[in-house]
Amino acid sequence: xxxxxxxxxGIRHPIIQGGMAWIAESTLAAAVSNAGGLGLIAGATAPIxxxxxxxxxxxxxxxxxxxxxxxxxxxxxxxxxxxxxxEGVPVVTTGAGNxxxxxxxxxxxxxxxxxxxxxxxLARRMEHAGADAVVAEGCEAGGHIGEITTMCLVPQVAxxxxxxxxxxxxxxxxxxxxxxxxxxxxxxxxxxxxxAAEECRIxxxxxxxxLQAKDxxxxxxxxxxxHPVRQIKNRFTRAILDMELANADPAAFEQLTxxxxxxxxxxxxxxxxSFMAGQIxxxxxxxxxxxxxxxxxxxxxxxxxxxxxxxxxxxxx
Numbered sequence: 068x069x070x071x072x073x074x075x076x077g078i079r080h081p082i083i084q085g086g087m088a089w090i091a092e093s094t095l096a097a098a099v100s101n102a103g104g105l106g107l108i109a110g111a112t113a114p115i116x117x118x119x120x121x122x123x124x125x126x127x128x129x130x131x132x133x134x135x136x137x138x139x140x141x142x143x144x145x146x147x148x149x150x151x152x153x154e155g156v157p158v159v160t161t162g163a164g165n166x167x168x169x170x171x172x173x174x175x176x177x178x179x180x181x182x183x184x185x186x187x188x189l190a191r192r193m194e195h196a197g198a199d200a201v202v203a204e205g206c207e208a209g210g211h212i213g214e215i216t217t218m219c220l221v222p223q224v225a226x227x228x229x230x231x232x233x234x235x236x237x238x239x240x241x242x243x244x245x246x247x248x249x250x251x252x253x254x255x256x257x258x259x260x261x262x263a264a265e266e267c268r269i270x271x272x273x274x275x276x277x278l279q280a281k282d283x284x285x286x287x288x289x290x291x292x293x294h295p296v297r298q299i300k301n302r303f304t305r306a307i308l309d310m311e312l313a314n315a316d317p318a319a320f321e322q323l324t325x326x327x328x329x330x331x332x333x334x335x336x337x338x339x340x341s342f343m344a345g346q347i348x349x350x351x352x353x354x355x356x357x358x359x360x361x362x363x364x365x366x367x368x369x370x371x372x373x374x375x376x377x378x379x380x381x382x383x384x
Contacts, residue, residue: 068080068081068365068368068369070231070248070253070254071231071253072200072231072233072253072254073254075179075199075200075231076105076132076157076158076179077132077157078100078103078104078105078131078132079103079104080102080103080104080361080365081233081253081254081255082099082103082104082105082244082254082255082256082257082361082364082365083104083105083107083134083160083181083202083233083254083255083256083257084096084099084104084105084106084107084256084257084258084261085107085136085208085210085235085256085257085258085259085261086107086108086109086110086134086135086136086160086162087109087209087210087258087261087262087343088109088111088112088138088210088328089109089111089328089329089332089333090109090262090267090268090269090332091106091107091108091109091136092108092109092121092268093108093121093122093124093125093128094128094266094268095261095264095266095267095268095357096108096125096129096133096134097124097125097128097129097133098128098264098266098356098357098358099133099261099357099361100125100129100131100132100133101128101129101131101357101358102357102358102360102361102362103131103361104361105132105133105134105158106125106129106133106134107133107134107135107136107158107160108121108122108125108133108134108135108136109135109136109138110135110136110137110138110141110143110144110147111136111138111141112138112141112142112143113143114143115143115146115147115150118135118147118150119150119154122135122150122151122154122156123154132157132158133156133157133158134156134157134158134159134160134179134181135147135151135156135158135159135160136159136160136161136162137151137159137160137161137162137166138161138162138163138164139161139162139163139164139165139166140163140164141163144164148166148169148172148173149172151173151176151178152172152173152176152178155176156178157177157178157179158178158179158180158181159173159178159179159180159181160181160182160183160202161180161181161182161183162182162183162211163211165189165192165196166180166182166193166196166198167192167193167196170196170197170198171197174197179199179200180197180198180199181198181199181200181201181202181233182198182201182202183201183202183204183235183256184201184202184203184204184224185203185204185206185212185213185214185215185220186213186215186220187220187223187224187227190203190224190227190228190232191227191228194228194229194230198230199230199231200230200231200232200233200253201224201228201230201231201232201233202232202233202234202235202256203217203220203221203224203225203232203233203234203235203252204217204220204235204236204256205217205218205219205220205221205234205235205236205237206236206287206295206297207236207237207297207345207346207347208235208236208237208258208259208297208345209258209259209285209297209298209343209344209345209348210258210296210297210298210343211294211295211296212236212287212295212296212297213295214295216236216237217234217235217236217237217238217247218246218250220236221234221247221250221251221252222250222251224251225250225251225252226251231253231254232251232252232253233252233253233254233255233256234247234250234252234254234255234256235255235256235257235258236345237345237346237347238255238256238257238260238347239257239259239260239345239347239350239351239364240260240350240363240364240367241363241364241365241366241367241368241369241370241371242367242368242371243255243347244364244365244367244368245367245368245371245372248368248372257364258345259277259344259345259347259348259351260347260351260360260364261357261360262274262277262344262351263277263278263351263353263354263355264354264355264356264357264360265354265355265356265357266356266357269331269332270331270332270333270334270335271335272331272335272336272337273331273332273335273340273342274354276299276301276337276342276344277299277342277344277348277351278351278352278353278354280299280344280348280349280351281349282346282349283349284299284300284348284349285297285298285299285300285344285345285346285348286298286299286300286304286308288304288307288308288311289307289311290311291311291314292311292317292320296341296343297343297344297345297346298341298342298343298344299342299343299344299348301337301338301340301342302338302339303323303327303338303339303340303341304341306323307320307323307324310323324341327339327340327341328340328341328343331343
């Protein structure tokens with residue numbers, strides 16, 4: 068399946084792996100790239116030396132294009148912005164802020180720049196600033212989210228910009244992929260589905276949480292603080308929501324949330340961890356290799372797009 072995105076990034080399939088903090092590291096990124104997609108390493112707030120090691124490790128594991136996700140609200144964002152130049156990273160995706168001040172240097176270094184955006188206005192600003200593509204992420208996604216659904220956001224962004232649009236949020240199979248293309252996207256970004264990949268090195272408890280999740284098992288915390296985050300419901304999410312209803316002091320939020328993602332990813336703490344996952348988690352039923360996940364998504368999408376009338380019983384005309 069060839070689109071403007073595959074041509075832009077030099078990849079086989081128009082699928083990007085989400086830059087999930089504490090989760091997206093060299094093993095997962097390389098597996099996605101080797102399977103024909105674009106793997107990402109999460110910058111987040113990790114030490115620069117660790118990220119340099121992850122970039123170099125990815126280069127050892129794959130000769131295919133890969134990228135680094137930079138969370139712009141992180142204290143080390145400027146250092147990481149320089150690191151990707153120094154290490155010759157082919158692609159950068161960004162979130163939680165405006166990467167405008169870094170884009171000229173990245174472009175000069177030959178890096179493809181793909182910001183994650185939650186609105187049409189920001190998509191237009193990113194195109195004007197020189198972005199090569201944008202990820203239009205709907206509120207169905209796991210982790211930090213906006214307020215517009217994927218189905219509403221993607222076609223409006225596709226109509227508003229001339230650069231490739233990548234759909235994200237609530238996409239885990241070929242049906243979501245095919246729908247995204249019909250909405251005007253040139254590819255998809257997948258996060259939650261890769262949590263259940265064999266190469267994803269999260270705690271087994273995290274994978275079990277995803278496999279056991281139902282359609283109504285995610286909650287959004289942080290709306291009152293301006294930083295909404297979607298995660299699987301547990302004691303941690305209930306505590307945060309109770310604090311929001313009680314208008315608790317911001318310091319109390321800080322005390323409760325610091326380290327919560329690590330507790331999920333590394334420790335598998337079922338009560339106090341922040342198990343970030345999208346609303347599509349209820350669709351995920353098995354753990355399998357990245358290559359199988361990507362081939363299934365692409366194969367099912369191709370069959371749907373070629374044989375929609377026969378497969379779904381829709382009569383046209």
